[in-house]
Amino acid sequence: MIDLRSDTVTRPTAAMRAAMAAAEVGDDVFGDDPTVNALQARVAALLDKPAALFMPSGTQSNLCALMAHCQRGDEFLVGQMAHTYRWEGGGAAVLGSIQPQPLPQGADGCIALAEIEAAIKPDDPHFARTRLLALENTWGGQVLPLDYLDAATALARRHGLATHLDGARLFNAALATGQSVARIARGFDSVSVCFSKGLGAPAGSALAGPADFIARAHRIRKMLGGGLRQAGVLAAAALHALDHHVARLAQDHAHAHRLAGGLAGLPGVSVSPPQTNIVFVDLDPARAAGVVDRLQAAGLLCTGGQRLRLVTHLDLGPEDIEQALRILRATL
Numbered sequence: 001m002i003d004l005r006s007d008t009v010t011r012p013t014a015a016m017r018a019a020m021a022a023a024e025v026g027d028d029v030f031g032d033d034p035t036v037n038a039l040q041a042r043v044a045a046l047l048d049k050p051a052a053l054f055m056p057s058g059t060q061s062n063l064c065a066l067m068a069h070c071q072r073g074d075e076f077l078v079g080q081m082a083h084t085y086r087w088e089g090g091g092a093a094v095l096g097s098i099q100p101q102p103l104p105q106g107a108d109g110c111i112a113l114a115e116i117e118a119a120i121k122p123d124d125p126h127f128a129r130t131r132l133l134a135l136e137n138t139w140g141g142q143v144l145p146l147d148y149l150d151a152a153t154a155l156a157r158r159h160g161l162a163t164h165l166d167g168a169r170l171f172n173a174a175l176a177t178g179q180s181v182a183r184i185a186r187g188f189d190s191v192s193v194c195f196s197k198g199l200g201a202p203a204g205s206a207l208a209g210p211a212d213f214i215a216r217a218h219r220i221r222k223m224l225g226g227g228l229r230q231a232g233v234l235a236a237a238a239l240h241a242l243d244h245h246v247a248r249l250a251q252d253h254a255h256a257h258r259l260a261g262g263l264a265g266l267p268g269v270s271v272s273p274p275q276t277n278i279v280f281v282d283l284d285p286a287r288a289a290g291v292v293d294r295l296q297a298a299g300l301l302c303t304g305g306q307r308l309r310l311v312t313h314l315d316l317g318p319e320d321i322e323q324a325l326r327i328l329r330a331t332l
């Protein structure tokens with residue numbers, strides 16, 4: 001079975017498992033785990049932020065960030081289709097009493113600067129206090145332009161808002177643009193990255209930002225049940241991923257390109273060139289009926305319907321991509 005559902009489906013490699021098995025560990029709730037501490041220092045340096053905190057998941061990392069930036073009754077500005085608004089169970093509202101103000105995103109993932117500015121509420125008891133702008137990069141596999149990120153974060157700062165970047169796939173954005181992850185994250189107060197997506201670790205994310213912010217996030221992580229004990233086994237996987245799985249993302253991007261190229265020109269199928277490792281394939285309605293089930297029966301897993309989502313990752317070689325193309329062409 002060729003699994004294109006997500007870049008989270010990868011299994012840890014033998015080398016990663018060896019690094020995990022060999023990890024020096026301690027009780028991280030006491031701050032005693034040397035591998036976790038090493039990872040946190042490394043991530044803070046890599047993202048050029050004062051401090052970083054290991055997190056069990058990207059969802060918890062984003063939630064800790066939102067709750068560390070905002071108080072009860074504050075609001076955050078966020079894309080209508082952003083992960084922190086749409087795909088995290090409403091956690092900011094449910095657990096943080098933080099009101100989301102979702103805003104429309106263009107096809108490129110950007111929220112128009114005028115929309116952001118217009119959504120910032122005046123200081124008036126009728127309104128929630130607008131406190132934070134949260135953006136996401138990559139969004140749906142698309143890279144938000146650097147000048148947009150700089151302009152949006154500058155706008156937020158001018159209005160006294162904090163800024164958070166959901167960078168679950170920030171390393172893909174860095175590769176696609178040739179910019180460092182630190183440069184992309186520069187305008188943001190805080191940034192979250194995932195090790196369990198394209199980097200191939202079995203679990204784990206990290207949140208980076210100012211020291212006092214990370215101290216608040218640490219308390220919130222504990223409250224949310226994210227204080228792990230011998231977490232060094234997971235941090236070792238993340239360190240291994242940073243050493244060995246960053247440059248190779250280029251292969252995933254090339255595979256996505258090959259998939260898109262190989263489907264271009266099929267009747268009733270439209271596919272735009274991917275920027276990173278996610279390919280969206282739009283089907284005319286006649287072709288879309290039951291397509292995910294038909295693809296699965298033919299040996300290919302993916303998500304979607306009329307718009308299929310194909311995600312390339314570490315566990316796929318060039319032969320898998322060619323086989324996926326054969327299945328897709330025959331089925332579509």
Ligand SMILES: *Cc1c(COP(=O)(O)O)cnc(C)c1O
Pocket residue numbers: 056057058059060062083084136138166168169194196197205
């Ligand atoms: C996957 C993802 C997350 C959350 O990560 P989990 O580890 O699955 O909780 C957050 N934001 C984006 C953009 C993601 O793709």
